[in-house]
Amino acid sequence: xxxxxxxxxxxxxxxxxxxxxxxxxxxxxxxxxxxxxxxxxxxxxxxxxxxxxxxxxxxxxxxxxxxxxxxxxxxxxxxxxxxxxxxxxxxxxxxxxxxxxxxxxxxxxxxxxxxxxxxxxxxxxxxxxxxxxxxxxxxxxxxxxxxxxxxxxxxxxxxxxxxxxxxxxxxxxxxxxxxxxxxxxxxxxxxxxxxxxxxxxxxxxxxxxxxxxxxxxxxxxxxxxxxxxxxxxxxxxxxxxxxxxxxxxxxxxxxxxxxxxxxxxxxxxxxxxxxxxxxxxxxxxxxxxxxxxxxxxxxxxxxxxxxxxxxxxxxxxxxxxxxxxxxxxxxxxxxxxxxxxxxxxxxxxxxxxxxxxxxxxxxxxxxxxxxxxxxxxxxxxxxxxxxxxxxxxxxxxxxxxxxxxxxxxxxxxxxxxxxxxxxxxxxxxxxxxxxxxxxxxxxxxxxxxxxxxxxxxxxxxxxxxxxxxxxxxxxxxxxxxxxxxxxxxxxxxxxxxxxxxxxxxxxxxxxxxxxxxxxxxxxxxxxxxxxxxxxxxxxxxxxxxxxxxxxxxxxxxxxxxxxxxxxxxxxxxxxxxxxxxxxxxxxxxxxxxxxxxxxxxxxxxxxxxxxxxxxxxxxx
Ligand code: ADP
Ligand code: MG
Numbered sequence: 001x002x003x004x005x006x007x008x009x010x011x012x013x014x015x016x017x018x019x020x021x022x023x024x025x026x027x028x029x030x031x032x033x034x035x036x037x038x039x040x041x042x043x044x045x046x047x048x049x050x051x052x053x054x055x056x057x058x059x060x061x062x063x064x065x066x067x068x069x070x071x072x073x074x075x076x077x078x079x080x081x082x083x084x085x086x087x088x089x090x091x092x093x094x095x096x097x098x099x100x101x102x103x104x105x106x107x108x109x110x111x112x113x114x115x116x117x118x119x120x121x122x123x124x125x126x127x128x129x130x131x132x133x134x135x136x137x138x139x140x141x142x143x144x145x146x147x148x149x150x151x152x153x154x155x156x157x158x159x160x161x162x163x164x165x166x167x168x169x170x171x172x173x174x175x176x177x178x179x180x181x182x183x184x185x186x187x188x189x190x191x192x193x194x195x196x197x198x199x200x201x202x203x204x205x206x207x208x209x210x211x212x213x214x215x216x217x218x219x220x221x222x223x224x225x226x227x228x229x230x231x232x233x234x235x236x237x238x239x240x241x242x243x244x245x246x247x248x249x250x251x252x253x254x255x256x257x258x259x260x261x262x263x264x265x266x267x268x269x270x271x272x273x274x275x276x277x278x279x280x281x282x283x284x285x286x287x288x289x290x291x292x293x294x295x296x297x298x299x300x301x302x303x304x305x306x307x308x309x310x311x312x313x314x315x316x317x318x319x320x321x322x323x324x325x326x327x328x329x330x331x332x333x334x335x336x337x338x339x340x341x342x343x344x345x346x347x348x349x350x351x352x353x354x355x356x357x358x359x360x361x362x363x364x365x366x367x368x369x370x371x372x373x374x375x376x377x378x379x380x381x382x383x384x385x386x387x388x389x390x391x392x393x394x395x396x397x398x399x400x401x402x403x404x405x406x407x408x409x410x411x412x413x414x415x416x417x418x419x420x421x422x423x424x425x426x427x428x429x430x431x432x433x434x435x436x437x438x439x440x441x442x443x444x445x446x447x448x449x450x451x452x453x454x455x456x457x458x459x460x461x462x463x464x465x466x467x468x469x470x471x472x473x474x475x476x477x478x479x480x481x482x483x484x485x486x487x488x489x490x491x492x493x494x495x496x497x498x499x500x501x502x503x504x505x506x507x508x509x510x511x512x513x514x515x516x517x518x519x520x521x522x523x524x525x526x527x528x529x530x531x532x533x534x535x536x537x538x539x540x541x542x543x544x545x546x547x548x549x550x551x552x553x554x555x556x557x558x559x560x561x562x563x564x565x566x567x568x569x570x571x572x573x574x575x576x577x578x579x580x581x582x583x584x585x586x587x588x589x590x591x592x593x594x595x596x597x598x599x600x601x602x603x604x605x606x607x608x609x610x611x612x613x614x615x616x617x618x619x620x
Contacts, residue, residue: 041081
């Protein structure tokens, strides 16, 4: 080849400030981009091999090497994939890679919203220039008789190309980091980033610090590798040999140390993550271990769903239902999104329904249009289908559990109900599928659906009404009647408790009267029951301390006596609380254990609660 020198066809002056601004928090994605390019190059060669077009040596092992050099502030990415000829470098690097970057900028430069998906989806090869002033490529194509190429570019504006000296197939990219990015040549920092993006990449990745003391990197045979691993796990025991009398036999220890084989280098990643396996081939312990490793959550997950779909789109993944964080009563989930085992980002709301982000999981969807030049994800019908599919699968799992193993469902309910309720609030289809499987804990700690609660309440009141009644009165109004036609009075009243301690007085009163109530102590419950009243219409929720005095009023007291007491107390309360317009109502209650109670109408109290809730969560 002839030496070449040229200008890259982009205008870098306005590109860099924009890239730096937008990708500021995600500078580290160049690791992902360069490693996944290596992985792509290997995948391509694997395909050619399968098709019989490429003949590779028997002992060929595909691998990617990442080498940091903290002293020289360089990073190397080496793969033994397909490599590039000089023509391919011209086409794919000089033209495509850079035009990709230009497309990216044209598309996003007018967007001011920083929370755009930018930064989650890469700039490809060009991202190297976010952290490096100088980038070189040394590459040798897999094709017979190929000549190696050395390419380099300063700051991504001009390039030179000349014959290189690479003698093994593949591509080696070297980044000479700029001063702001020296951190990436730090061994621990680099490893952290690679683990974030590449933990599950399908090609083995080996990581090395070029400045670290050279460990003999002897390639071990397969069987040696196994013994080596066995030895590793027994290390502590073997090293301290003890003789029959209980003395440490130093000779033995020394002998052992001498015998020790050099450590076989281990890849930094797991090339077959659990989601790529068939659910039948995965044990419960493996699911739990994966959960611990990926989410660093040492509380066991409650249960999980393994998604495995080939048609009409390709999607695999595992969704875990975590235990509620009891301290804050919150679920803090993470859904990691992958494309062909390459990490894209956590919690991308365009792809994953918001309420599902309360779960923990990994979803791999290679069909996702993550390429920046494609239409924005938000308006993508395909992306929407994916999101709907996931949400449907979750509803199926939960409803199936209710139907087949209600006991378990009840056991998990306290942990999963905030999630389900949030789902109902956010996603109509999810609510439609789940609405008959919402249960509530009552004063006795039993779990009831609303119809079950109402039925029991009616049976109870029938009991007390006719003292001797043995069978509950026949219900003829609830089921058959169209709920939306129900008049206010006909609605079934559902009493509920929001704080068992504060409302204990009322709870006692209710218990004495044999009236049941439901425990709804989570923040999400207020908006949830409001929605329930709107969508189901047959129910009216009343907090246990709402203005329910009618149910407890004792008849037969003289109006005058009550009025006198009323006026007296009104005056006292108005003065003390300094509220001129305060209304006080005096009446005698049936229940002699209660001396006084404060009530607040359901409507005004719920308004207050909702406001609080919205302020806290910024919900809409
Ligand atoms: P993309 O990967 O989306 O195609 P990139 O900018 O990352 O975009 O890369 C541009 C092109 O350069 C790739 O499509 C590929 O043809 C070529 N390329 C980049 N890195 C390598 C590599 N390590 N080995 C072989 N070809 C590569
Ligand atoms: Mg790429």
